[in-house]
Amino acid sequence: MVMKFLEGSEAISETVRLCRPDVISAYPITPQTHIVESLARLVADGKIKSKFLEVESEFSALSSVLGACAAGSRTFTATCSQGLALMHEVLFAAAGLRLPLVMVNANRALSAPINIWNDQQDSISERDSGWIQLYVETVQEAVDTLIQAYRIAEDDRVLLPVMVCMDGFILTHVIEPVDILDEEKVQKFLPKYKPTHTILDPQRPMTIGPFAYPEPYFKLRKEISTAINNSKEVISEVHKEFGEKFKRKYGNGLVEGYKNDKKIAIVSMGSVVGTIREVVDKRKDVGIVKVRCYRPFPKNEIIQTLKSKKTVIVLEKNISLGLGSGSLFSEIRDALYPLKNRPKVVGCIAGLGGSDIKSSDIHRLIDDSKKMKDGEVKWLT
Numbered sequence: 001m002v003m004k005f006l007e008g009s010e011a012i013s014e015t016v017r018l019c020r021p022d023v024i025s026a027y028p029i030t031p032q033t034h035i036v037e038s039l040a041r042l043v044a045d046g047k048i049k050s051k052f053l054e055v056e057s058e059f060s061a062l063s064s065v066l067g068a069c070a071a072g073s074r075t076f077t078a079t080c081s082q083g084l085a086l087m088h089e090v091l092f093a094a095a096g097l098r099l100p101l102v103m104v105n106a107n108r109a110l111s112a113p114i115n116i117w118n119d120q121q122d123s124i125s126e127r128d129s130g131w132i133q134l135y136v137e138t139v140q141e142a143v144d145t146l147i148q149a150y151r152i153a154e155d156d157r158v159l160l161p162v163m164v165c166m167d168g169f170i171l172t173h174v175i176e177p178v179d180i181l182d183e184e185k186v187q188k189f190l191p192k193y194k195p196t197h198t199i200l201d202p203q204r205p206m207t208i209g210p211f212a213y214p215e216p217y218f219k220l221r222k223e224i225s226t227a228i229n230n231s232k233e234v235i236s237e238v239h240k241e242f243g244e245k246f247k248r249k250y251g252n253g254l255v256e257g258y259k260n261d262k263k264i265a266i267v268s269m270g271s272v273v274g275t276i277r278e279v280v281d282k283r284k285d286v287g288i289v290k291v292r293c294y295r296p297f298p299k300n301e302i303i304q305t306l307k308s309k310k311t312v313i314v315l316e317k318n319i320s321l322g323l324g325s326g327s328l329f330s331e332i333r334d335a336l337y338p339l340k341n342r343p344k345v346v347g348c349i350a351g352l353g354g355s356d357i358k359s360s361d362i363h364r365l366i367d368d369s370k371k372m373k374d375g376e377v378k379w380l381t
């Protein structure tokens with residue numbers, strides 16, 4: 001255990017080193033660029049024994065690690081925003097092929113207009129691609145979650161790709177003290193990758209991802225759905241083991257409560273939870289429920305955590321255009337709808353394109369929520 005002052009991106013690259021990937025692919029896009037730049041230096045200096053691929057696009061970045069993973073390699077790549085959108089086709093292919101890829105997405109707004117600052121529209125837009133999505137509040141949580149992501153993805157009960165989502169600039173470019181874990185302990189927690197499923201091998205030719213007629217296609221999509229839903233158990237197991245070994249945990253790995261014994265709860269994801277914590281510390285009427293795992297959606301945990309509330313405020317950095325609310329709001333409300341005495345659920349769209357979310361805004365939102373109607377959604381302006 002070594003505390004270092006690091007930029008968030010550098011902390012991620014140091015953690016990738018501890019995870020010992022065989023292949024790293026890199027295509028720079030702001031604000032993810034510093035991650036692959038740092039990895040390039042580590043590879044050049046011989047501190048990571050990985051094949052470093054400089055590719056011509058984000059589509060190629062994911063395609064190259066897809067092929068490497070299919071051949072039995074542990075891999076890493078990173079992207080954000082338009083880069084993630086360009087990967088759209090390959091995201092579905094990776095999940096459909098049941099490949100345990102791990103990728104960091106430095107959340108950034110999608111154009112148009114062109115914007116390089118943070119919101120979560122990019123990863124939310126890929127929620128149905130079959131990837132597990134884990135959202136982090138701090139750089140330290142990003143470091144810890146990245147290590148867990150490999151254990152989760154490579155578990156035989158899962159075999160699905162994992163996307164670790166960290167807010168661009170707010171986390172990728174902040175410099176703060178980070179506990180970089182002991183390499184020997186990480187290697188015991190995350191042994192060298194030894195695939196137990198079918199992999200590409202020139203000595204044993206096979207077809208992976210063949211053409212599928214309707215009936216087998218339907219069956220395979222159902223199997224993916226079952227696998228990602230069942231991964232909740234593995235996510236919690238891995239998180240619990242990590243907490244026991246490294247003495248740090250985040251709720252149960254799926255959701256995390258903070259002062260959540262009040263009748264009002266704010267539900268959110270990502271770095272904005274840090275600002276909400278400051279507000280909650282100054283008030284006596286509200287607590288926090290942080291959603292760490294957005295896919296698979298922790299429906300039962302959400303119900304148990306929120307069923308006794310009077311008011312649930314969902315604050316999020318995305319908008320489902322045409323629905324009039326954010327995606328997290330619609331799923332929280334849907335989860336709570338069957339309850340006989342369900343809480344009032346209100347939503348707030350905030351932070352799009354990196355617009356400020358100040359403590360005073362959250363104080364005002366809490367006060368306004370007491371007058372809002374169930375299902376009402378406001379824009380934080």
